[in-house]
Amino acid sequence: MIEKVKQYFYDLCKDKHFRWEIHVESVVKLSKKLAKQLGADEEVVEVAAWLHDIKKIQGEREKHHVYGSEQAGEILKQIGYDDAKIEKVKRCILTHSSDKAYPTESIEEKVLASADALSHFYTFTLLVQAAYLHVKPEEVKDWLLNKYTRSFGKMMPEAKKLAEKRYEAIKLLLEES
Ligand SMILES: [Fe+2]
Numbered sequence: 001m002i003e004k005v006k007q008y009f010y011d012l013c014k015d016k017h018f019r020w021e022i023h024v025e026s027v028v029k030l031s032k033k034l035a036k037q038l039g040a041d042e043e044v045v046e047v048a049a050w051l052h053d054i055k056k057i058q059g060e061r062e063k064h065h066v067y068g069s070e071q072a073g074e075i076l077k078q079i080g081y082d083d084a085k086i087e088k089v090k091r092c093i094l095t096h097s098s099d100k101a102y103p104t105e106s107i108e109e110k111v112l113a114s115a116d117a118l119s120h121f122y123t124f125t126l127l128v129q130a131a132y133l134h135v136k137p138e139e140v141k142d143w144l145l146n147k148y149t150r151s152f153g154k155m156m157p158e159a160k161k162l163a164e165k166r167y168e169a170i171k172l173l174l175e176e177s
């Protein structure tokens, strides 16, 4: 099952920017780590992690959590995944984006949302590259500091613990000399 989901993800990434593989592989790894630690359903969390940004990968940023959740549901049905688990995966994707209309409830939902934010602390160079694409060079440091402060604030305590030292290191790196 996971193999089919991974295959779908890598097919989708073909000819797209390399950042999606780096981001999603990191979210998968951290989701599994947190799920294990917290006793969440590891399979649901992993499937949701592979599929959580499929709409963004296809270039749709607007409500990517809402439409991505729908698309993931359809794909998983085609693959023949368990109906009850499909619903859980869909909820994880719908709630991962800190949209107030869709707050996280289950532990699986909280794990994915935290892993998504936590991944930024494990892919620093990717975030630096993104910063240079998004804002003027003189605004890069502030953009990064904002991004990391928001990501840190979003996470569950267990994820914060994993990010703590990295957050301090990043703040140090971004300090003006
Ligand atoms: Fe997302």
Ligand SMILES: [Fe+2]
Pocket: 023, 027, 052, 053, 116
């Ligand atoms: Fe993401």
